[in-house]
Amino acid sequence: MIRVVNTEYIDLLRFKVDRTQRHAQVVNLAIALNKTYGMQILLLLTIYSLLILLSSHYVVVGIFAFRGKTGLLVINTVLHSFTLIYAWIQVILIISNCEMCQRSVDAFYRELFRLMRESKTLCSNKKLCLYVSMRKTVNFTACGFFNLGYPLITSIIAAATTYLVILVQFSIPKT
Template identity: 30%
Template structure:
């Protein structure tokens, strides 16, 4: 009963995640259409060079959704792995996962069966680490380019938005539709950064919980074979640290967002100061 309920909750959460990814991709399509309409209304016709740009945005968005979907599934499997080790005070499999089977209907296991379950958990953790390593190898370079693109867009889009907002007489872009379009693109770039970093950070945090659980089990009075298997598991956790990286240049976690936010703020302040010196004006008070 518990296994069936957990499986239903997992499937429901997976459906919600898929709907969220489809909604994000649909939002990109709507933004591309809105952007095309704004530029076409201002220029009289849509520049043909914008069409491949819109197509590239959708392709990159699909790649990002695929990466996020895979990482979300890895997070769910680490969570199931931790549940298998923390259910009550014994190693009971409340949720079935690949090699792990319920050895008895009442949940009472012999020492040999518990040792076999623990050994299966070690194998599953090793396979999950190999899966994370495969994801880093397959998507590392793409995520690096994607992160650099988001970083540049997080500088360029707010810069031109602030120019049009603070210097309307100089740049002449006071159309609310144009300003709202720029603001929406800024929100999209920031959201795309969070969409990539959040599941990676959550998966790493879930993987780190495994070490805490193993340490707690080592402090429990167990038979010698179980102790030795837990020590082997602990050594495996030490040498296999789960991390997602952008081609090895930076780790995909929340400190990366803080670093990007600080760098973007610094560049924006410098660019606005240069703009003041070039135009000889201050915001909302243009020079004559």
């Protein structure tokens, strides 16, 4: 009976160490992906931010110019509305995937720490203790300029709103 329990414990310990090694590989790959695609993410977010700003401008100007007009102006405003929605979806997808990866890395560390707190035998493994204490995290950035997270979405909204107010003030003719 003791031998069966001991082999189950050894198998569990090997499983935990194997999972931590796989987790370390995934974290290293995520860091490498961030370094590799940081410039592309920066360019994409810059392009989408400009697209959001310009599409918002054309939609607002189109709405104010609707008064009694139809046809091409309506179609143009609708197309810019779809462009605006597309750009927002792309920005949200990029940022939410980065956030999801960061949260899953943190969740793994929390779960491993919880398991080690509950089991004194897992705490005796030096590899697991070192892995938990090192706690390598993933922080996605756009080429190091800004962090990719949900606060970035609010920053884009604030910047676009500010510029939109300025652009609309100068572009709507006074009647």
